Amino acid sequence: MNVEELVRQSLREQAGEQPPVDTGFADRVLAVRRRRRTRRIASVAAATAAVVGIAVAVPLLDRGEGDARPAVGLGTDGVQAHPDQSPPRDVIGAGQTVLAAHYTSALRVRSEKRGTVERTYWLLDARTGMYKKDTRWSFVAVAPGLRTAAVLERGLPAHRIGLLDLASGRVERWIQVQHGVGGLAFSHDGSRLVATTYGEDPDLRTKEKMQGPDGPVWQWNSAYGRSSRSGFYVLDVAHGTGSWSAVPSDRTINARQDFAFSRAGDRVYAQYVGGRDGLQQFYSLDGAKTAAPADEKHLRSDVPARLSPDGRLAALGLSREVDGDPGRSYSSILDPRTGKEITKVRGADLLAWADDKRLIAWERVTGLDETYRPRLVLVTLGSDKVVPLSGVREPDEDILRQKWVPVFARR
Amino acid sequence: MDAEAQDGFRGFVESRSSALLKTAVLLSGGDRHAAEDLLQNALIKAAGRWQRIDEPEAYVRQILYRQQISRWRLKWPRREVSVADLPEPAGDPDASAAAELRLLMRGALARLTPRQRTVLVLRYFEDLPEADVARILGCSVGTVRSTTHRSLARLRALAPELRALDPGAATARPAPSRDFSPMEVR
Incomplete structure (x- = not known):
C-alpha cells in the first residue's frame, strides 16, 4: 500500500462514519436563507x-x-x-463604565521572516479627561477605579509586571516573575491579577508561504495550534505575592489565549477553539480543568x-x-x-x-x-x-x- | 422561490444531504460543525438559483469545493476553523497497524490547507481524473498535479511514519513540518 492508497482508504473510512443529517435540515437552510x-x-x-x-x-x-x-x-x-x-x-x-484606554496594533518586522504585532496604547489621563499616547507598554490592564493599571514592558514575555499610577504616569511598584508574562487581567474587585505566562512572545508572527487560490502567497502567521502558553500567576495586587500554576498547552488555543477571572474570582477561564465560536474552559486557581460556575456556563468567551x-x-x-x-x-x-x-x-x-x-x-x-x-x-x-x-x-x-x-x- | 420549488428543494436536501455532508466533512478535515456550515452555505446558494439548476447535486458539490478553497476563507483567517488533534498512538499492541496508519493519516489530512485537502478529496475520494478536478476548481491540470504532489509530500512531512509506505520518499529531503493552518481564531 502506498500513501495515495492510504489517503483513499482513510477518506472513505471517515466518510462512512458520518451519521445522517438531522431531519429538518432543509427547513433550517431555507430559514437561514430568508434571514x-x-x-x-x-x-x-x-x-x-x-x-x-x-x-x-x-x-x-x-x-x-x-x-x-x-x-x-x-x-x-x-x-x-x-x-x-x-x-x-x-x-x-x-x-x-469608562473607556479607560484604547490601542492600535501593527506588525513590527524584526527580520525577513519574523515579526511581532505590537500594541500602542492611549491611556485616559484622569486630570485632563483625554487619552494620551503611552508607547512604553506591550500590554495594559486597567483596574476598577481607574487609578491603577497593570502594565508589561516592550519585549514579551515580560519578567516583571508594573503597577502604573494612572495619575502620575509612573510605575509605583514592580512585581518580579520567574515565568514570562504576556497578558494580564484584574479580578472583578480589582484586588488580584491573573497573569498569563508564555514561553515566547504570544504576538510573534512568522512569514510563511501558503497556498492561495491563485498560487503561493506569503503571509505573516501566528503560531496557531502550537501556542507557547504555559500557565498563569494569580497575584495579590496589594502585596505582590502569589503563585504560578501550569496549564499544558494544546492545539485548541490561539498563540495568544489569555486567562481571565470568573466573576467570583475563584476560577479563571480562557477561550478555546472548537465546533463553535466563543467556547470557554474554566480552571481552578491551581490550574486544573474545572466546570464553569453555574452563572457563567452559558456565557461566550x-x-x-x-x-x-x-x-x-x-x-x-x-x-x-x-x-x-x-x-x-x-x-x-x-x-x-x-x-x-x-x-x-x-x-x-x-x-x-x-x-x-x-x-x-x-x-x-x-x-x-x-x-x-x-x-x-x-x-x-x-x-x-x-x-x-x-x-x-x-x-x-x-x-x-x-x-x-x-x-x-x-x- | 415558490412553494413547488421549495418542495423540490426539500426533497433534494432530504435525499442527498447525508451524502453531501460526507464530502463536506472530508473537506473540513473531519470537523462536523464546520462541514454543516459549509454544506448549509452551499445549499443556500443553490436555493437562490434552484429553478435554473439542471443538476442540483453537481452544482452543490461544485460550490462545496470552490467555497472551501475560495479567497474568502483566505481573507478571513480569524474565522473559526477545525482543530483536529493528531490521534494518540494506539495503546493496544495488537491493534491493526493499518487502522493506526489510517488514523494518523486522518490527523495529517486535517492539518493540510483547505486547498490541498480539497484536491486530495477530489482525486482520491471522488476518484476524479486530473482534468475533471481542474475543471471543477477552475485551474489548470498542471496546478492540480503540482498541488496533489505537494499535498502528499506535506502528509509525509506531517506524519513521518507514512514514509515507510513509500521507500522512495524516505530518502527525500523532508519538507518543513510547519502547520499552515489559518492564523488566529476568534
Missing part, C-alpha cells in the same frame, strides 16, 4: 450558525423617543460621548460584557440583524442560570455593562450589504434607541494593522 444577507465580516458570518433555532421575535421595544438625551459631552446620567471622534480623544463613558453588575443578566452574542439604513443588530440577553433568552438588545457586539440595564456595544452604521463599520453606542434593555458614544471605526486594512480597540474599566 441572511451577504456577510462582509467574519464574526457575523460565524455567528450565523447560532441564529438557527433562535426565536426571531423581538420583545416589544419602545422606540426610545422619550429618553433622548444629548449625545455629546457629559449627560445628566453620566454619559460622556464624543460621536465625532474615532479614535476617541476625550473621555467616553456611561454609567459606571468572545462576548466581553458577560454578567451584568448585579449578576442577574448575561450578555450573549449577535442573534438577529434587520436590514435598513443603517442596519440594526440585536444581541441576546439571557438568564445566566437557565440560559434562556430574556430579551434582545440593540448592538452587534456587547462590550461592557454601563449599569444593570444599559450596555456599551459596537453597532453598525451601515446596511447589511455594505462593509461593516461600527461605532461605540449605549444601548438600553427594552429600548430600540442607540446613543452614539464614539465616531465610526473604519475597517482594519489588514489583520496585522488594527484600528483602535477599546479597553473598558469600572469607575
